[in-house]
Structures are given as structure tokens and as C-alpha cells.
Amino acid sequence: MEIRVVEKVLKVNDELAQAVRDRLRPLGVATVNMISAPGSGKTTLIERAVEALGAARRIQVIEGDPDTTLDAERIAATGAPVVQINTAGGCHLEANLVLRALEQLDLAPGDLLVIENVGNLVCPVSFDLGEDKRVAVVSVTEGHDKPAKYPKLFRCADLVVLNKIDLLPHVDFDVARFREYVEKLQPGVPVLDVSCRTGEGVDAWADWLRALGPADAVR
Numbered sequence: 001m002e003i004r005v006v007e008k009v010l011k012v013n014d015e016l017a018q019a020v021r022d023r024l025r026p027l028g029v030a031t032v033n034m035i036s037a038p039g040s041g042k043t044t045l046i047e048r049a050v051e052a053l054g055a056a057r058r059i060q061v062i063e064g065d066p067d068t069t070l071d072a073e074r075i076a077a078t079g080a081p082v083v084q085i086n087t088a089g090g091c092h093l094e095a096n097l098v099l100r101a102l103e104q105l106d107l108a109p110g111d112l113l114v115i116e117n118v119g120n121l122v123c124p125v126s127f128d129l130g131e132d133k134r135v136a137v138v139s140v141t142e143g144h145d146k147p148a149k150y151p152k153l154f155r156c157a158d159l160v161v162l163n164k165i166d167l168l169p170h171v172d173f174d175v176a177r178f179r180e181y182v183e184k185l186q187p188g189v190p191v192l193d194v195s196c197r198t199g200e201g202v203d204a205w206a207d208w209l210r211a212l213g214p215a216d217a218v219r
Contacts, residue, residue, distance in 0.1 A: 013127055016095035020130025023102060024113065030212040031113040033129050035153055036137035037146075038119030041163040043071045044196045045137065045205065046114055050078040052206035058111045059209075062101045064093040064118045071116065081105055092123035095130055112209060121150040133158040133212060140164050140173040147181035154185040159192065159208060166195040 024031055034042045043063075050059050061082040063072040072084035083101040085093060098115065107113065115131065117124040136157035138146050141164060147154040154160065160182055162175070179191055192208070194201035 010126065013095050016099055017128035017130040020095055020098055020102070021132075023099075024107065024130065027107055027111070028109040028213070029107050029111050029113055030133070031115065031129075031131045032133050032135055032209070032212065033115045033117060033124075033131035034135045034137060035117045035121070035124045035157075036119060036139075037121050037142055040119070040137045040139040040142065041196060042116050042119075042137050043074055045161065045163065045194070046075060046080075046116060047078055048196050048202045049114070049206050049209055050075075050080045052202060053112075053210060057210055058108070060105050060107060060111055060113050062093075062098060062105075062113065062115045064097075064116055066090065066118060087118060090118065091120045092118050092127055093129060094127050098129045112212065114209075121146070121153055125153045125156065135159045135161060137161045137163055138178070140167050140171050140175075143172075144174045144178035145181070147178065147185055151185050154182055154189070157186065157189060159190050161205065162191060162193050164195060164197075165193045165200065166197045 036042050046061060053059060059080050061075045061080055063075060063082055063084045064087065065071055066087050066089050069084045072082050075082040083104045085097050085101055087093065093115065115129055134157050136153050140162065162178065182189060182191055192201050192204050194205055196202060
């Protein structure tokens with residue numbers, strides 16, 4: 001019985017995710033779903049991307065969080081349009097919430113929509129939000145075994161960002177093993193080493209976003 005309920009929920013979600021795509025693709029808007037554990041640095045990565053892309057490509061943001069508007073306030077301070085979704089304790093965003101949030105954004109042709117999902121490495125992976133690309137973010141403070149422990153995310157990610165690499169001298173994180181785990185799960189998926197504090201890898205992150213088009217969808 002529980003399995004049937006879950007299947008029904010996912011089926012409805014997939015239909016709404018397609019509605020998101022049907023709405024955004026005619027506009028030429030590419031959509032990115034960022035998934036990570038709490039505290040990995042997703043918000044800072046978005047801030048740096050907004051700064052790096054500037055007027056060349058406008059980024060609009062949907063912020064998912066169980067409570068508070070703290071991350072949305074940070075994004076708003078960059079000048080990027082942002083909508084906050086509070087899930088009231090929910091562990092992930094769903095396509096119906098994204099569809100509603102779109103009503104509050106004035107998306108234009110060529111814009112990039114970035115969805116910062118709720119911090120969680122499990123639940124968000126099962127829910128399609130109508131995105132064109134998924135980005136998995138892992139900070140070096142979390143441990144190099146995250147891909148092995150949470151393989152589903154890394155099997156479906158279009159990009160893996162290894163974040164906060166400036167902290168490597170201070171933590172027990174084996175970069176080679178991390179990359180080995182990722183490669184075994186999805187051979188060839190790009191992995192970017194990034195430090196928002198020093199700026200290392202930020203240009204590569206911005207370039208990856210800049211190159212995205214709505215036809216890049218893989219799901």
C-alpha cells in the first residue's frame with residue numbers, strides 16, 4: 001500500500017515537472033537544480049555565479065528551505081530576483097512548489113533559473129523539478145565517502161562541485177578517493193574543485209552555467 005502511494009506521488013510530481021519544462025523551454029530558460037547536504041555552500045556558489053555572470057546572463061533563483069528566509073535575503077542582496085519556498089520542515093522541494101514559485105518571477109528569454117533545493121542528499125534526488133541539469137555539491141568538510149554513501153545523487157548529477165577546497169589542509173579529505181567514487185558511479189561526469197573564499201574554480205563554475213541552454217535536458 002505504501003509503495004503504491006509513493007508511486008502515485010512521484011507520478012503526479014513527474015507530470016507537474018513536465019509542466020515546468022513546457023513553460024520554461026519556449027522562453028529559452030535553462031533550469032538548474034542544486035542538491036547537497038546542509039552547509040555545503042550552495043548559496044555562496046549562487047552568489048559567486050551572479051557576480052561572475054553579471055549582465056551577460058541574468059540568474060533568477062528559487063530558494064528552498066524548511067524555515068527562515070536567510071538564504072533568500074543573501075541572494076536578494078546580489079540583485080538577483082529570488083523567491084523563497086519554505087517547506088515547513090519538509091526535506092525536499094516538489095514540482096508543484098516550483099510551478100507556483102514561477103508565478104512570482106518575471107522570466108525572460110535567455111535567463112537562467114537556479115533552484116537551491118533543501119539541504120538533503122536523499123529525498124530531493126527522487127523528485128524531478130523540471131530542471132535541465134542537476135548539480136551535486138559536496139564540501140570537503142563532509143568527508144570523501146559521500147558518493148559511496150549516497151550514490152543515487154551522483155549517478156544522476158550532470159556536474160559535481162567539490163566545494164570549500166581551501167579547507168583541505170585542515171580536514172581529513174582524500175580528493176583522489178572522492179573522485180574515484182564519483183567516477184565509478186558515473187564515468188565521465190565533470191567534477192569542479194571550487195573555493196568561493198579564494199576564487200579558485202569560480203570562473204569554471206560560472207562558465208559551465210553560462211554555456212547552458214534549455215535543450216540540454218537529459219531526463
